[in-house]
Amino acid sequence: MLSNSVCRLLFVVNEAAFFLSHRLPLAQAARQKGYEIHVATPESTAVKKIRQEGFSYHPIPLSRQGRNPWKEIEGIMALYFLYRRLRPDLVHHVTLKPVLYGGIAARLAYVPAVVNALTGLGFVFTAQGVGADILRYFLNKIFRLAMGHCNSYVLFQNPDDRLLFVEAGAVPEEKTILIKGSGVDIQVYSPQPEPVDVPVVVMASRMLWDKGVGEFVDAARVLQAAGVNARFVLVGDTDPGNPAAVPQSMLKEWRDQGVVEWWGYRDNMPVILAGANIICLPSYREGLPKILIEAAACGRPIVTTDMPGCREIVRHGKNGLLVSVRDSRELAQALGTLIKDSEMRQRMGQEGRALVVAEHSVDLINMQTLNLYGKLLPKSLC
Structure with missing residues (x-):
């Protein structure tokens, strides 16, 4: 006091x-x-x-x-x-x-x-x-x-x-x-069993180009064209006042094409993370993205960019994978690796949880x- x-x-x-x-x-x-x-x-x-x-x-x-x-x-x-x-x-x-x-x-x-x-x-x-x-x-x-x-x-x-x-x-x-x-509250954000159905890849952020929304959608197209069976989900609202905002019409178009699911704003992130297999944030630059800390706390592997803020959460090959910024093909390759390897996802999830408990x-x-x-x-x- x-x-x-x-x-x-x-x-x-x-x-x-x-x-x-x-x-x-x-x-x-x-x-x-x-x-x-x-x-x-x-x-x-x-x-x-x-x-x-x-x-x-x-x-x-x-x-x-x-x-x-x-x-x-x-x-x-x-x-x-x-x-x-x-x-x-x-x-x-x-x-x-x-x-x-x-x-x-x-x-x-x-x-x-x-x-x-x-x-x-x-x-x-x-x-x-x-x-x-x-x-x-x-x-x-x-x-x-x-x-x-x-x-x-x-x-x-x-x-x-x-x-x-x-x-x-x-x-x-x-x-x-x-x-x-x-x-993050490590009691609220805690490890849950991984979903066993079709793998779900979630990108949760504001819908901005500089968050890597375009690269995420392009990577989803690449993987779908290669026959990879997975769901790709965007979670987050539009931000019309931001110069980097993705138009709502484009988000709806991607959804209607079946490339991604767009869920809009959600306030139940522990539930969202529990229903995901992989968390992705291909951002161009961050301070320290809370969503990645939350994902690691929940024992979910991460794919993000080797850029300031993002690489502070991910130890490449340990609790996730780092990819080059603005590179949708490298992003697709990393996501494909994790989609196909459940044991790697489990191991990386455990490493991420330990990191958050120790430092975040x-x-x-x-x-x-x-x-x-x-x-x-x-x-x-x-």
């Missing part, structure tokens, strides 16, 4: 649903330690659950994909006034835009301590072309300002992202820390993050 006074902790996240899926256990653990929990996100239906948890909720005008400069400035100023009014002892910014805008606002408002958590680098860091290069150049300049708070840490989920920012001069290495994702349990991740808070807060509050 905090000994002398209550420490006011504010989470700033650009989606209430993301806070619930990725930061709720941390907020609950912090409350148990005596923190007073506040959450700032844009309004949505998921806010009801935040209020039901007993957290103080603060609406903010922060859009995920906004490109109107005046609206973006409004977002920064809204955070500034919130910080001045609420006077939090520690602000934990989660994801790219809260880090950028909240970091600037926190410096202007003299917030005592800040954690900037980069959970993934988003479309602008996976996009190719001159326009994306120019945008990345200017973003680096803004990152230096946003992450320059004298009493702060930048939290990365994989070493590649940390190295990228340090080498770009966006943040000094001594102000960075590596914590492996948000963790939610209790371990929460403890590491709470220890980070303790480093930043004044001794009178710790």
Whole structure:
């Protein structure tokens, strides 16, 4: 418990649903330690659950994909006034835009301590072309300002992202820390017997091109043409505001052609994973994909790309297979190998479970993050 006074902790996240899926256990653990929990996100239906948890909720005008400069400035100023009014002892910014805008606002408002958590680098860091290069150049300049708070840490989920920012001069290495994702509840996500019918390959993510949806569908076509008997399932919703969004019409077309099944958004991932034989995520880049940690916790083998974030979960040949990014034929070959070899799937599933128990349990991740808070807060509050 905090000994002398209550420490006011504010989470700033650009989606209430993301806070619930990725930061709720941390907020609950912090409350148990005596923190007073506040959450700032844009309004949505998921806010009801935040209020039901007993957290103080603060609406903010922060859009995920906004490109109107005046609206973006409004977002920064809204955070500034919130910080001045609420006077939090520690602000934990989660994801790219809260880090950028909240970091600037926190410096202007003299917030005592800040954690900037980069959970993934988003479309602008996976996009190719001159326009994306120019945008990345200017973003680096803004990152230096946003992450320059004298009493702060930048939290990365994989070493590649940390190295990228340090080498770009966006943040000094001594102000960075590596914590492996948000963790999973290893009691909820536990091994279940593998389905014995036609093998089921599941890709669960937002339906974005840079998640590798196109490569997954192409790999399914290759395997079906080769006579491989398996079901290929996409689980996840569309994301119309994202530049990399796969059109809903295309998802329906693939479904109608019988190439893949598209189940849309589901909130019962333990059940989905129990009904799968293989989990696939051919993403172009990630922070640390929670779905892969959940899959490994459930004893399911993984096929993913040898890219930042993804390769932190998979030990090639141990608990899954790594393939080259944007290579649907190599992806098909890896999936085909696992589809045909149930003993390999079982062995890899056991290895994955052991890895998660040792390195990715939610209790371990929460403890590491709470220890980070303790480093930043004044001794009178710790």
